[in-house]
Amino acid sequence: MANLERNVLLAALTVLAMALTSGSLAADEPPAGAAKRNPFESHDFDRPADDPSAIARGKQVFSVNCAFCHGSDGRGGEGGPNLLRSPIVLNDKKGEIIAAVVLNGRVEKGMPKFNLPMDNIADVAAYIHSIKVGAASNFTPRMVLVGNAAAGKAYFNGQGGCTSCHSVKKDLAGIGAMDPKTLQDLIFTGGGSGMLGIPSPTAPPRTVTVTFPTGETVNGRLVNVDDFIVVLTDAEGNRRSIRREGEAPKVEIVNPLQAHLDRVRIWEDRDLRNVTAYLETLK
C-alpha cells in the first residue's frame, strides 16, 4: 500500500528538515542512497540491535556459506532469493526459524544442508537482521544530468519562454554551481513549493487585491484564501481577515511564480532534463 498520508507525512518531515537546516531547496537533496526507504518505516519496525561481535562473526560465516547464492548483502545473488524480505527471516528472532532451513536445506529448490553449529546460525541471523534495506544504492545527484545542453538552450530561449523572466547573464548567472538534481527541482517549482506542492517557507509571496462593492480596495500579501474568507497582511503589517460571499468582494491574486505553475502540465521530461543540462553549464 501506500497511502497519500504516509507520503504526506514523509514529505512534511522533509520540508521540516529543510526549513530547520538552511531554509533553501538545496537542503532537500537526499544524500546518496538515503532516499531509498523512509526513516520512519525502518524506525517503526526496527528490531533491537544485536551484539556487534555476534554480527561480525555472523558476517564472516555468511560470507563463506551463504553469500554466493544470496548475495553479500542478503538481497539475492546467484540463484538464491532475497533474504531481506523473506518471511522466514523477518519472523525469525535469534536464528530459531532460520536454523531449520540452514540445517535441513531446501533440496527441492537447490539449497543444500549446512551443518553449522547453532551458535554460528544465531550469529548469521544477527548479521542478516542487521542489514539495513536500502544500503545498496550508489545514486548521486550528478546522475540526474542526462539531458542535452544545446537542446536545453534552444528550449530555454524559445519554446520554454524562460527568457521572459530570466536571464543567464543576470539572475541565473552561476546557477550551474548547484548540483543537477537541486537545479532541476528548482526549475520545475520555481522555488515556490516543496514536497506535495505545499508552499515553501521561502517562496516569493503572492499578493492580493480585494475590491469591495463600494470601490474601496485593500492590497497586501496573501496569507490564506478559500471560498469564505481571504486573509492578507497589508503594507503596514496588519493582518486582515475579510469575509467572502460569492463574488463579493472581488479577489485578485498575483503569483510571481505563475509561469512555473502554468508549465507543469506542459513540460516534457526530455525538455526539463535538457534545460537542466543547459543551466548546469552556467558556472
Place this chain on the structure above:
Amino acid sequence: MNAAKKLLLAGLCAIPVLTVAETTNPTLPPLGDSWPTYSGDYSGRRYSSLTQIDQSNVKHLTLAWTARLKGGMDQGGGLLAPPGPPQIVGGEATEAVVTGGLFSSDAPISVRGAVLQVNGVLYATAPDNAWAVDAGTGTVLWHYFWKTKGGTHTANKGMGMYKDYLFFETADDYLVSLDARTGKERWHKEIESFPEQYFSEAAPIVIGNHVLVGAGNDSDEPGSLRSLDPETGEVQWKFHTTPMNPRDPGADTWPNIEASRHGGGNVWVSGSYDEETHLYIFGTGNPSPAYGSNNRKGDNLFTCSLVAVNVDTGKLVWYYQTSPHDTHDWDSAQTPVFVDGEFNGRPRKLVLQAARNGHFFVLDRVTGEHLLTKRYTPWGKWTKGINDKGQPIRDPDRDPHVGGVIVNIDGWANWPPPTYSPQTGLFYFRGYESYGILYFTETDPRGAMGMGGTARGGQVSLGTSIRAIDYKTGRIVWERPFETGEGLLGAIGSGLLTTAGKLLFGADKGANLVAFDAENGKPLWNTRLHGVSNAPETYMLDGHQYVMVAAGDMLYAFTLY
C-alpha cells in the same frame, strides 16, 4: 428499556439473520437512522435517505455538541474538569506509547475513519484508541487504549459491529474485539505478521457471521483478505491477492512465484458487499516493489484490481485490473461504489471506482464485465491510451527514471471515501493534481524493495477538487477546485457524504465543513472547524437529524433546532 437491552436489539435489527447467516442473506437497511458499518451501509454509496436537513434549511444548521477524545493512558479530568470516562487498557507491548495517527509516537489523536452510530451510541477510533460517545450529548462513555508494539500509524479507518461486539484493527496487526456496552476487551487475535512489516488499519466489515479484515504493507509482502469468526476470532478463510503457488490463477502474470509471493496488492481499504450475489468487492494496492519493476514483468495480478469474492467461501468470482503492471504506487484500493441504475439503456447492477491512476471505471458488479473507462484528469502523459479491455496503457518512458520523470506522485485520488447520490445520478470524489519529479535511485540491478528505489524531487500542487461524475458517460458534470490546503490534511482531504436533502457534505481545503448543492457544487453552508479529518456522517436521533464530523481529536455534531 435498559441501554444494554436496547443495544442488543439494535444489533439484532442491524443484522437480522445472525444465527443462520450461512444460509440466508445478511442485509442492512438503506442508510438512514443509524450508521452500523464503514460506509453506513454495504453499498459504499454514503448516501443517506434522511431529509430533515435539506437545501432550504441547511443554512440554519447549528452546533449540537462537541466531544474531545483523549488518547493514551491520560484520561484524568483534573480539578476543574469533569472526570474522564472509564478506561480499558489492552495490548501486547509492555510500554504505553501514545500514537494518535500521524505516525510518530507523540502525535495528536486524529479520527480519520468511519464512526459507527448504533442505537444512540457512537463508536470512534484513532490508531490504538477506541471510544464510545453518546450520540445525543457528546459524552464519552468509555475509552479503550491499546499498547502498541509499533508499526506504521496513519489512519485507523473505524470499527465493525456484530451483535454488541465491536472489532477494530491495530497498527501492530491485531484484531481487537470489545464489548460495546462497556469497552471491555473480549479477545484479540493476530491477523498479520508484525515482523513482516504489515500494518493493519482497515475498518473490519461484518457480513453475517464473517468479519472481513485486511492490512497494508510497504515492504515486499503479499496482500490478503481474511474472514474471521465474530465469536472466536478463528480464521474462516483467507484469500491471497497475489499467487502463492505456481498453479494459482494469475501466476502467469508474474515472472516467477518468488516475485508474486512478494508482490504486494495489499487490502488496506474496506470493500462493498452485494447482498443478492454474496459478492464482497474490494480494491487492491500497488504491486511490490512499487517502483523498480524489472523483476516483476507482467500484469501482476491481482494488484491494482477490483476483486470480487464470494463471502461464504472466500473464492474468487471475478476481477478487473485497473492498472496492469503499475509503476507509480497508484493503488486501486479506493472504495467501490454500487449503483443500481441504467447503463446503455438497460437496468444494471454496477460498481464504480475513481482509481488512483486518474481513471473512472464502471463495471457490471455481478459479472465483472467492463462497461466504461474515462480519464478524469487533465493530464494523461503517462498513458498511451486505453486498451481493448478498458485498461490504461502505461508508457514505460514515464516510469521512474534516474534523470527524473514528471508525474502526479501521489496519485489522482486516494482512500478518503467517495459518495453517490441516486437523486442526481452523480458520483462524487476528491481528486488531487500535484505534479512532481520522481527520480529512480536504485542502481542495483537486482532492483529496489518495497517502496524504495526513488527520490522525490520538486513538486507543484495545482490543488484538489471535488468532482461530480455522470456515471453513464464518465463526464465531469461539475468540479469545485480548492487550493492545496492548510497543513497535511489540506493536501489529503477527507471523504464525502450525500443526503436525500439534495446535499453534499465535505471539507473544502481542510478548514471548513461545507454543505454543497449536490446538483452544482454551490456552497450553501459552512463552518470553520480547522482540519476536518474524516468523512461527514449523518444519523437520526429522537426526531432530529444530526450531521457529524471529526477534526483531529474533536467530534462535532450539528442539527436544526
